[in-house]
Amino acid sequence: MARRAPRLGTGKSVGRAPGAHVRKWATEAAHFRVWSLCWPLLDWPDTLPGRRPRPNPLDRRQAKPRTDPSPLQFDRALQLLAQSGVAVPEGEPGSPAWQQGLIDALVDLSSRDALTGLANRRAFEMALAREVDRVARSGEPALLLALDIDHFKRVNDTHGHGAGDQVIRAVAHALLDCVRPMDLVARLGGEEFAIILPNCASTFGETVAERVRRRVERMPVALSTQGGQVAVTISIGGAFAPQWVRSTPTLWQERADQQLYLAKGQGRNLVRLEPTAVSVVSTEEKRLLFDSFQIQDHE
């Protein structure tokens, strides 16, 4: 019988690798050591991402909220917002987010017309300057319409200023109703309005302006105070921004205004757009160009 190698350990370990129990114990010990190292992390959830730090109830400094008096006075701004029916910004008063919300609300308020909620003159001038820059850069056609309610003084005189305000508000709504969302409708003051239409092809200018005019013409304004209705019309003057050429907002506005005066002069409730560059020479023009010239030639 061949001599077998003597086995280590007891008879229980027959069939197992030698030293397996030692290795098992060592593995468990290693796991324990790793977990015990991680334990503080698990036990300390405040430092983990996504969790809000818990105030320590025992810490007196944190228990009391900071009552550092802000050097800024917000009461008048808040009063103004409340007065004009604008929602007060959300969030904890005095926090940076709240302050930003307050500034945004004030900016919004100061660029709107109080009566109609349209863009006011200030916002309009900013938008116009931006549009002039854009047109000079991109060469896209842009149309500026100047609008004015016809015989508005008559409305004021016969129905009172309250009715006048209602008419202005109704016209403002009508204007907003018939332009694209990208267009800016502004009230410049009194019964004067303006619309900036970016990227409006020159062939569509007349159509758009005519649609606006007709929309107002067909809309009788119901007067809440006296009952009854009043019909108003508007005159529209328009001019396209000179493409590629850097113009000025004032110049553009003057050109639209001039067309508006022409529309007023020609009987009101009219659309007049500044003639765009028509390179088409009409038959009459040609006739005048050649006729006498050829006669001269035959002499």
Place this chain on the structure above:
Amino acid sequence: MTLTESTPRSHPHIFAVTSGKGGVGKTFVSANLAAALARGGRRVLVLDADLGLANLDVVLNLFPKITLHDVFTGKSTLADAILPAPGGFHVLLAGSGMVEYSRMTPEVRDQLQAVIDEVAPKFDHILLDTGAGISDVVLYTVSLAGEVLVVATPEPTSLTDAYATIKVLATTQGRRKIHLLVNQVRKLGEGRAVRQQLQQVVDRYVNPQLDSPVRLELLGDVPSDNAVRDSVLRRQLLMEALPGAPAALALVQVATRMTAT
């Protein structure tokens, strides 16, 4: 009110030579007028602004290695691209086949503006030889110039196109003074008759829409002359080849009138 104040017109000595109709002698007039001005001791530059179909090099018999295209792409400096031409003036050639520039993009616009701003102080007269038609490239090029020179011939087609050009320039660019040069005139006083004719139609159909009337100024007329054809076929400047020809003398007269204004 007009756009005259708004557009950069700081370079009154820049003349845009345009016509509406092609083939009325824009390039011929530009080159020979430049030669006539240069003869008067002026520093003159002719810029071939017909970016799509440039042919000033053909007229001048030049084979440029460096063109405006290289300036635009940054391969060459502007100073290298300005070449001396036979008539004693300088040229900035576009190089035929700059097809990508035949459409006006903001980049082309800015580059052209930059080129003109750079060369403007260095010359007494700059002539922008524009392309035919009234495309946006032509209109933009014209808007860079302080003065416009419309070249027309007494033919009905040319008159119509010249009139259309004048109309567009008056309404879109607020031009109120437009110079007129009548080319290929067959009779004495025909230039004046053409100017009067155009002015009459402008007064009737264009001026009522404007705040101030457009005035056409006849810079001169150039007689129809066989010497012109000969010089063009020989690819020589008329002012160089046949300076005594009637057309050449008429162009000298135009040049003196230009320097006087």
